[in-house]
Amino acid sequence: LRIKIDEMVLTLPDPTAWASLENDDLERIEFIKAFKDTAVQWRTVEQYYEYTWNEETFGMDEHTWLLYVGAYNNLLNEEQIIYEESISTPLPGKTKLSRNQRIDAAHILSLIDSKVDSSGAMQFADKETLRLIYEDIQELSNRGEHIQAMLLKDFVEQELVPGKITSNITFDDAFEAWKKEQEQVVIQAFAKEWGIVDQDDILAKSVSAYSEMQPDVIPYFEDVIGSVEYEIAENKAAGNQLEHKMKLREKMPEWIAETRQRYN
Structure with missing residues (x-):
């Protein structure tokens, strides 16, 4: 697995820079192939009952691995290969994120609901709340949900920031x-x-x-x-x-x- 990870990193040193491969078919295909090889090996390692993520042994922390999963998924989305069976989804009960909870659209909407000021007629978000929201939106994009992340960003900028959302409705x-x-x-x-x-x-x-x-x-x-x-x-x-x-x-x-x- 360590060998496969090292080979994959050579094809894309920074997983958050996945967009740099969008218009380069050769490099994109090279990364996708390297990721698939790594993911298949990872799934083999994960079968062991004593499996836990080992940064020192694997040569990568778990959060960075999730960013590579995101890069793979984003590049597949760009190619519109949306029916391919996932090889990067953790087995049931095996998901142990290294530094935070699951990041998805529902989580971000829940964050907004819990953080905004709804005491007036319209809901309001201060600078710190917006910073947290944009941070999670970027993480969602990096995790392979780029299209959904950009949609959420547009929603925040078009509806929340200008104060167009009434206090009697949930963000969902x-x-x-x-x-x-x-x-x-x-x-x-x-x-x-x-x-x-x-x-x-x-x-x-x-x-x-x-x-x-x-x-x-x-x-x-x-x-x-x-x-x-x-x-x-x-x-x-x-x-x-x-x-x-x-x-x-x-x-x-x-x-x-x-x-x-x-x-x-």
């Missing part, structure tokens, strides 16, 4: 409502770009019904294609109605998967 509910609004904006923009006449909200229904478990199935696909009017589309690069619909058929699966991944 406020975040979910805000995400729905953002998703609708994206859906409407896509409809305008492609000239989708969405009188019955067919595009929104398609997004809502889409399942990541069946990525090749696009709900209401033919209905969406059939509602297209090339003349009103903002994107007229295809040149005619037939070519336009063909391009939309190619674009739709990628777009709907990205939209669901971001807002679901």
Whole structure:
């Protein structure tokens, strides 16, 4: 395991700098392969009943390992490989984080709920609370949830900082409502770009019904294609109605998967 870890570190010395590999296919593939080899070996080591994380023996502290897990997951997300079986998930009962509790969106929303001042009509966060929130958002990104982290950051900056969240709502509910609004904006923009006449909200229904478990199935696909009017589309690069619909058929699966991944 120590050998594998050392080899992996050579491909990405700083796991929080994973974005530097996004546009370099060779280096990204090299890191992903090195990480997979390391993770498989780690899972073998983890099978032992006396297993505990040993920084001296492994050559890395557990928190840094979790950052490498995050780098791997973020780079897979960038490639939209979201159905691959995880090889970096700890076995049940084996999760022992080296310096803090689990960091996820629910944890950050709970932190916000517990720290903000809700004595007035609108909820307010002081500088120290915002510092803690942004720190955890960055940690969430480093742990492999970059898309979710950036969404949370936008929510904080657009809703909490300007004082738009009333004191009679939880941050969890406020975040979910805000995400729905953002998703609708994206859906409407896509409809305008492609000239989708969405009188019955067919595009929104398609997004809502889409399942990541069946990525090749696009709900209401033919209905969406059939509602297209090339003349009103903002994107007229295809040149005619037939070519336009063909391009939309190619674009739709990628777009709907990205939209669901971001807002679901």
